[in-house]
Amino acid sequence: MDFSLSPEHEELRLRVRAFIAQDVLPLEKDPANFAEHENIPHERLEPVREKARKLGLWAPQSPKEYGGMELPMVAWAAIYEEAARSVFGPLAINCMAPDDGNMNMLRLVGTQAQKDKWLAPIVAGKVRSAFVMTEPAPGNGSDPTMMRTRAEKKGGKYVVHGRKWFITGADGASHFILMARTSDDARKGITAFLFHKDQPGWRILRRIEIMGPEEHGGHCELEFDGLEIPEENVLGNVGEGLRLMQVRLGPARLTHCMRWTGWSKRCVEIAQEYIASREGFGVRLADRESVQIKLGEVAQQIQIARLLTMHAAWMLDQGGRARKEVSMAKVHVANALHQAADVAIQLQGARGFSKDTIVEWLYRYARSAKLVDGASEVHMMVLAKFMRDEGQDFWAWGPGEGRRNAP
The missing domain is CATH 2.40.110.10 (Butyryl-CoA Dehydrogenase, subunit A, domain 2)
Structure with a gap:
């Protein structure tokens, strides 16, 4: 079980990182780029999306015949995380909900005629x-x-x-x-x-x-x-319909997690920049042990979130259903995002509570993470059922291992 990326996928990850830093992050600095409902207006987003298309950084989940990248899910995990360094990043490369989950569902279960009519325009960014x-x-x-x-x-x-x-x-x-x-x-x-x-x-x-x-x-x-x-x-x-819901919702829950890990890291990034220069009572905040403990705890939770997400992605790439792995990731990553945003606000004080940074935006978004695509409590019930039904096999490493119900 090796989660290191192939050279091709690592190169793509770095290209997405550079694109987000150069072309997407600057959009957050202009209040005019936040429309009435606090998302970017289409007229300001479209030039950035067009550049993503030209760079070949477009629709990682979709077939190449329609202009997508057609990547395996472990590559999605790395690329979505990089895209979500900006709140506008997933939109910029066409991997934001709900289009993301709908494209994947149509790719998997649509007929060729349905893909041509219903999927292709979504991949192209012509319709939502x-x-x-x-x-x-x-x-x-x-x-x-x-x-x-x-x-x-x-x-x-x-x-x-x-x-x-x-x-x-x-x-x-x-x-x-x-x-x-x-x-x-x-x-x-x-x-x-x-x-x-x-x-x-x-x-x-x-x-x-x-x-x-x-x-x-x-x-x-x-x-x-x-x-x-x-x-x-x-x-x-x-x-x-019940089966197709799982075809869509399982991967869609996981792609939420991929984006949430990126936003969690952004919260930490903003907090670190602030505490590195802010002083109080003659001491930099970054040098205070209490501050270091808070950031260390968040860093640990984000890394656990990334590993749970990548493990579930790997399981799906291996042909497994990964139902319990996705549920574990969904619950933990939602909590990690909420914790990261909360700590980033606390460490910045009044600045964190203000709209001078996008942390308050992420904090409000994070609260919905515990509800969307299944409340955390429902996913915990799913895990409890798997533990009851599988016994020791609950802890199997891979999709084909430990399923013999051995005593």
Whole structure:
């Protein structure tokens, strides 16, 4: 189990690092680059994205035939982390949620015709996308079997009725992946569909205000009142929705972790720059043992986060499902990001609490990390179930090892 990068992937990592430092980080210094919802306006982002395309640093997760880099997941881990040195970095190279997870899902399960129509424009950066799953109570949250939005077969079409909410990126998205109930079967009752924003029969009820900052397109509540979806826009097979959710959400949770490790390191970087020159009572903050202990603890948690993330990525590259490895990474990395941002604020004092740095932006984002793509408590329940079912095999190193349930 060797997590060192190949020479090719190491060279790519360094190129991404240089691109972020030269072309993306400077954007954070201008308040005009933070739009109403605290993300970068498209007109300021697009020139940077165009340069990323020309440099060959574009869409690491996507097929080369559509302009992506088609890299293995361990390379994603290194590159996403470097991209996330800036809050705008993942957007700049087209590896930000929710497009990132949608591109990967379409790559894995779409037909060739679906990839040409629905995936290619997202990879090219011509359209944005959204994944439509979560519902208001009593509909589904973390438990997809509670889903109430229904798609009824009528002739050669499915007609959709229901309501969804907290749909990231919905305001401004053109391509949507919708999860809806097609039967009452406990395991085969949900199906994935593709639809375009211009199709009638649905609408955005509201853009839900959140603590922020927000991804492009916010978090919206949607209503479906007769949306018609032709059979050819069923993604995968009818009734495969639960399986396809895991195809998307497992890697998507892990790519969150890849970005969060980069943002965690940025928090530490900003804190270190400040304490290196700030003095109090005749002593530099960097020379105080209490400060060193805080930073040492954060550094340790970030490194554990990176190793958990890379291990899960390696497991997926080996063909494993890595469900418990992804859950471990998701919980720990969310906590590490929150700790890194909190310590960076504390060490800077009032400056950390202000908008003079992007640490407060990251602190607010970090709080959502414990909720998105499954609350931490749900992932802990997943781990407990694996421990109960696997016994000593829970601690196996690789995807094919220790699965014989030996006494």
